Amino acid sequence: MTEGFPLRGKWNSDFFCNHQPIVTELGCGKGEYTIGLAETMPVKNYIGIDIKGARMWRGLKTAHEAGFRHVAFIRSHIELIEYFFGPCEIDEIWITFPDPQPKASKARKRLTSPLFLERYRHVLKEEHIIHLKTDDKGLFEYTMEVIATGNHQLLYHTTDLYQAGLKDAAAEIQTYYEKIWLEQGKPISYLRFRL
Ligand SMILES: C[S@@+](CC[C@H](N)C(=O)[O-])C[C@H]1O[C@@H](n2cnc3c(N)ncnc32)[C@H](O)[C@@H]1O
Structure with missing residues (x-):
């Protein structure tokens, strides 16, 4: 099932031409x-994935104009x-304001469901980190439960990121949707964990 994509397992050697995480x-x-x-940590390589090309075009244009070879x-x-x-190719995953899929019948579509975590496991290095940022309390609580029942390692969590005093990328970068929720006065939840 995993044949066909030419860069699979070869992103660093054939695309980025470096050994960065x-x-x-x-x-x-x-x-x-x-x-x-x-921009802030050019010592790593970055790959954004989305199904909507029109949205992604914004990031692509910025990367192109900045001459980024690591994006x-x-x-x-x-x-x-x-x-x-390929196996062990990815060091870190950011899941930023995913669709919460609140209906129980759509639980498998949540990006932190056990089904998705199993997919991630196949591509992650042993010492990986998965980050989740969300405005949705239901998704946050669901993910905490998935982490606990799956015996995953919860590394950090807060239900109010901007009151938590965290001084790293979680608090320093805001997404398009995040800005909308912040303007509406919604607290942002954040957690990071390892499988
Ligand atoms: C609520 S938006 C958040 C976008 C961005 N991360 C932000 O915070 O502004 C969710 C994004 O996830 C994408 N998405 C949802 N499910 C997806 C899937 N299964 N595969 C690829 N993209 C998906 C959607 O196209 C959409 O752009």
């Missing part, structure tokens, strides 16, 4: 994390992540 932003929209992290975008379904990346 690879970070991917899932459901990247306009790619604020992909670009923001690429890429993939327009596709995240469900196919194992087609794009």
Whole structure:
């Protein structure tokens, strides 16, 4: 099932032409994390993934204009992540304001469902980190439950990021949707964990 995508397992050797760790932003929209992290931490490579090309175009244009050689975008379904990346190819995943899929019948579509976590496991290095930022309390609580029942390692969590005093990328970069929720006075939840 994993044959066909020519860069699978070869992103560093054939595309980035370096040995830097690879970070991917899932459901990247306009790619604020992909670009923001690429600007502040050029010692890593960044790949944004989204199905909506019109949104992603914004990030792509910025990366192109800045001459970033350590940034890429993939327009596709995240469900196919194992087609794009080989085993142990990814160091870090950012899941930024994913659609919460509140209906129980759509739980499998949540990007932090056990089904998706299994897909991520196949491409992540052992010492990886998965970050989730969301305005949705239901999705946050659901993810906490998935982490606990799956015996995953919760590294940090807060239900009010901007009151938590965190001074890293989680608080320093804001996405398009995040700005909308902040203007509406919604607190932002953030957690990071390891499988
Ligand atoms: C609410 S938007 C958030 C966009 C951006 N991260 C932000 O915070 O502004 C969710 C994004 O996830 C993308 N998305 C949702 N499910 C996806 C999937 N299964 N595969 C690829 N993209 C997906 C949508 O196209 C959309 O751009």
